[in-house]
Amino acid sequence: MMDIDEVEFSDPPEFVKYVCGRLNMTKEELREEFHDACVNGHFDSPVYSTVRKLFRFHCFCTSRFRNKNKMLCITKLFEYLISGTIGFDNLRRRLKEYDYSARCSLVWTTNYFAYRCRTCGMSPSMSLCSSCFTAGNHEGHDFNKFKSHAGGACDCGDSSVMKKSGHFLTTYHQINTSRYCIDLLAYKRYLGLFNRPVLSEKF
Structure with missing residues (x-):
């Protein structure tokens, strides 16, 4: 007691x-x-x-x-x-x-240059920041670079709009998600x- x-x-x-x-x-x-x-x-x-x-x-x-x-x-x-x-x-x-999130979620404003990869994307509006696009293996993919006129956010790591092959195997997210304690x-x-x-x- x-x-x-x-x-x-x-x-x-x-x-x-x-x-x-x-x-x-x-x-x-x-x-x-x-x-x-x-x-x-x-x-x-x-x-x-x-x-x-x-x-x-x-x-x-x-x-x-x-x-x-x-x-x-x-x-x-x-x-x-x-x-x-x-x-x-x-x-x-x-x-x-420690960062346990598999998502980037970087938010950008107008006049930011971002990327879209139609090979990896499951949605036509899927967007990637330059860091995630560079870190990912998009060689030979159907992609384009665009200038954002209304702002946006990076979808890297979001499995609802992007195939796993497009983000889960990137060096960028392997580093962040491995920092587990x-x-x-x-x-x-x-x-x-x-x-x-x-x-x-x-x-």
Whole structure:
């Protein structure tokens, strides 16, 4: 049982220390086990289960969220579990370095020179920016270069208007989509499970 209603905490570090004490582990061990659960899907682990219940019962399921200090303590605990020693702000900056989108979506204004490839395109209005066209293998294709009079956006990577042969195998998109970091995605992917009903669970 970990009922924080009965305990007052002066600051978040004291709260983290309290949680670690109840689980009989250091904060480094706490984060390591939580990290392992998120990355490898070990959702039956005691640490993951405890943190999940703590989050659900003490943040949203009762009126306890009205205590701003306890809410701050829980928020800081989650920031530590997610970001570790690098800090939450640094983690957010790291996340911005990764691009998982297969689409270019570059937007241009009037008087921009773009391309259309009728060999790769599934729509007559499909357009490519110069970078994506150059990176793609369109040699021998039926294409043209045009000057945009009304603006537009690059369709490279959009499988609804362009054949896979026209964008999925380009060097440009292979570079961007290969920058995948499972550690950084694990928490975002699995913390959503905390929102599932746990009313039948007890500490």
